[in-house]
Amino acid sequence: MERLTQCSTPARYLEPTPGGVCRHRPNEGIMANLFAGLPLGLSQGRWITRDRMVAYPAMMLVLTVAATVFVLWSNGGVMPNGAPFGTDFVSYWVAAREALAGNPLVPYDRALFEPAQRALFPDAGYFAFFYPPHFLAYMLPIGALPFYAALGAWMAVSFGACLWVLSRISGNAVQTLVLALAFPAAFLTIAHGQNAFLSAALFGGGLALLPKRPVLAGILFGLLTYKPQLGLLIPLALLAAGQWRAIAAAGATLGLLVAGSALLLGPQVWIAFLAQSDQAMEALTLGLVGWQKMISAYAGLRLSGVPDGAAMAAHAALAIAVAASIVWAWLPQNGIAHETKAALLLTGALIATPFGLNYDLYLLAPALAFVAARGLAAGFLPYEKTVMAIAFAAPFLLLVAMSARFPMAPVLVLAVFALALRRAWCEHADHAPESAIQPAE
Incomplete structure (x- = not known):
């Protein structure tokens, strides 16, 4: 032989x-x-080891910090366009200063708000404040600090809250810290001085607490209403799941926020906020923010030359399909694991809103954490780890796509949603035979 x-x-x-x-x-x-062995390696994700999950993101983080320092140093401590680092934070900080000075209506009137900004940042341009008055109330403490001290405090507090939530989902604090900072959407959030860390903390935290602490989860969902476009699908999911305590807590929290901000800032501030709603819609439909910076299907279609009406209709059809999938998944009788439902809702929220920007992709951080937690508990599906790794690094490519005016972001979000939806279907299929068994006669 x-x-x-x-x-x-x-x-x-x-x-x-x-x-x-x-x-x-x-x-x-x-x-x-x-x-x-490449197809098998990609399918099973064997190349994604625990050491690589720390080493590669850490290298990405070092390169990002080095590049940022170089850009700021090369431009005299400001961004290339002359704006300070954390550009969007200008609107938060100036709005808070005006409110503390007794002028809470200024942020909602461009004729007053733009001169107030230019008096402090002549080269920064204009940054609108489209947030409801209770977000202005959130921001009041930062108005008492110098700009960069306020920016640092804002980033530290909001990221700290987000890190706590991500650690609660994943259960590994050190590894989560590296991944949370290295996720490229973190750079987008910090560079803009934006609120994506807070959104991820409230949305992800509410979902993490929902099974055992529904009232506290509802409070977090209520606090998230400062950015209502991200919460469009939350009521549908909670109704489908019969989470009445969470719904009541969210409603009560919103009522207290509206009443409290009206008492603190004056009832006229809500009238001023509602009066500028047309300006926010114009910023979306006319591309005043820049469709290449947005992540929605609507913006991607507009960037590709599709007219407004057709783009909005296509976006609405996609949002309805996503909403129907989430309602199905959140029905208790379908047997979907909570982590999978949470990932679906987080990614679905990014798909449903037509007004989402690149930094809002940080909402994928808790979504990926939920998928990973479920995979570690029940086993990963083929290609699941590979798609997650690609989604983790993709916001870097998004910056290149933005400069080329290529709508990549909607594809990225849909890929993560499809990943969670496939797992939901598999879990439903595993659950269905058990519920379908009938006793013998």
Whole structure:
């Protein structure tokens, strides 16, 4: 009998010879050996090891910090357009200063707000404040600090809250810290001085607490109403799940926020906020913010030359399909794990809103954390880890796509949603036979 000797190449790529020396099978050269296991490696994600999950993101983080320092140093401590680092934070900080000075209506009147900004940042341009008055109330403490001290405090507090939530979902604080900071959407949030960390903390935290602390979860959902476009699907999910305590807590929290901000800032501030709603819609439909910076299907279609009406209709159809999928998944009888439902709702929220910007992609951080937690508990599906790794790094490519005016972000969000939806369907399929068994007569 012919003998196959021991060697480092897997036996399926070798054939025995009469002398017992192993050689490559015909048409199985070196490159074939290197790539023959690639599909299996991508399917099972074997290349994603625990060490690599820390080392590679850490390298990404170091490169990001180094590049940011270089850009700021090269431009005299400001961004290339002359604006300070954390550009969007200008609107928060100036709005808070005006409110503390007794002028809470100024942020909702461009004729007054733009001069107030330019008096402090002549080269920064204009940054609108489209947030409801209770967000202005959230921001009041930062108005008492110098700009960069306020920016640092805002980033530290909001990221700290988000890190706590992500650690609660994943259960690994050190690894989560590296991943949370290295996720490229974190750079987008910090560079803009934006609120994506707070959104992820409230949305992800509400979902993490929902099974055991529904009232507290509802309070967090109520606090999230400062950015109502992200919460469009939350009521549908809670209604489908019968989470009445969370619904009541969210409603009560919103009522207290409206009443409290009206007492604190004056009832006229809500009238002023509602009066500028047309300006927010114009910023979306006319591309005043920049469709290439947005992540919605609507913005992607507009960027591709689709007219407003057709783009909004297509976006609405997609949002309805996503909403229906989430309602189905959140029905208790379908047997979907909570982590999977949470990931679906987080990614679905990004798809449903037509007004989402690149930094809002940080909402994918708790979504990916929920998918990973479920995978560690029940096993990962084929290609699941690979798609998650690609989604983690994709916001870097998004910056390149933005400069090329290519709508990449909607594809990224849909890919993560499809990943969670596939897992939901598999869990439903595993659950269905048990519920369908009938007792013998």
